């Protein structure tokens with residue numbers, strides 16, 4: 584592969600952050616022991632923040648954004664990888680402090696990479712991406728908590744977004760009755776197509792929460808935080824659990840301790856960025872097994888590489904449905 588390649592680069596100037604698509608060279612690659620030809624990346628909420636500069640997600644300059652990618656190893660000095668291996672990467676500060684997926688080439692630490700499991704190709708890996716991987720981590724903690732389909736209905740908030748859509752699809756395949764919460768009731772058919780048994784309007788969860796409501800749900804996957812998470816917590820059944828991974832509504836949690844001390848509810852925090860390698864391998868293998876690849880196709884769409892800056896605004900405005908796959912030009 585030539586020394587020069589195309590990629591986005593974020594720079595910091597006196598006027599603020601700039602982001603341009605430009606010709607990069609191998610000198611722009613960061614430290615690492617594996618060089619990869621990037622085939623696909625995706626657009627996550629955090630990428631929206633990085634591309635627009637609306638939050639200080641990028642903390643090293645210059646930097647290629649893109650918190651996840653899949654591709655083929657070009658060269659490796661890491662014992663776990665060799666040229667030709669198919670790999671996926673999400674997290675470890677890639678797209679934040681280490682150059683990421685929005686370029687034709689990346690150089691990273693082999694310790695951050697996962698071999699793509701059989702049953703997931705490089706495009707499907709990015710249809711899943713960080714959001715889908717995080718959804719799998721959420722599902723896993725609820726299962727490990729002991730929640731089973733017989734325990735009762737599960738809620739998924741922000742259901743039309745990336746994490747939410749994949750969570751609905753996985754939970755449905757695992758036999759759970761899933762209730763989706765969305766601010767876009769026009770996406771009801773889409774959510775039912777992914778397997779939601781019922782779809783509720785987000786506005787019913789957006790007022791300040793009372794300490795406790797009627798016990799309705801065995802558990803929940805929450806991407807919203809804020810009043811939504813507080814309301815969800817007060818409706819969880821005795822002994823149930825919530826996996827919280829996002830702040831699409833707010834970083835605050837205006838809740839009381841009543842669900843924890845009176846109903847034994849557990850709140851699990853989910854982090855995908857620094858998740859250890861064993862957890863990553865297990866999650867990717869389970870995605871190959873427990874996510875219906877036809878539904879993955881339905882919940883994802885292709886986003887043009889050149890269109891990333893505009894789409895970044897859309898994801899922050901909550902206008903992106905499901906998962907946006909970015910094919911990196913060959």
Ligand code: NDP
Pocket residue numbers: 627628629713714717740741742743744745746747764765766767785806807811828829830831832833853854855856898899901902903905
């Ligand atoms: P998306 O933008 O694809 O989805 C977020 C969804 O949240 C929106 O589609 C919308 O769904 C809902 N939403 C938007 N605004 C609000 C609001 N004000 N109140 C309640 N719900 C709202 O993002 P992702 O799915 O990629 O990420 C979701 C969240 O999870 C983000 O906060 C992200 O930072 C976080 N995240 C965390 C990770 C971790 O490691 N902890 C990893 C990946 C993501 P709808 O229209 O259906 O209501």
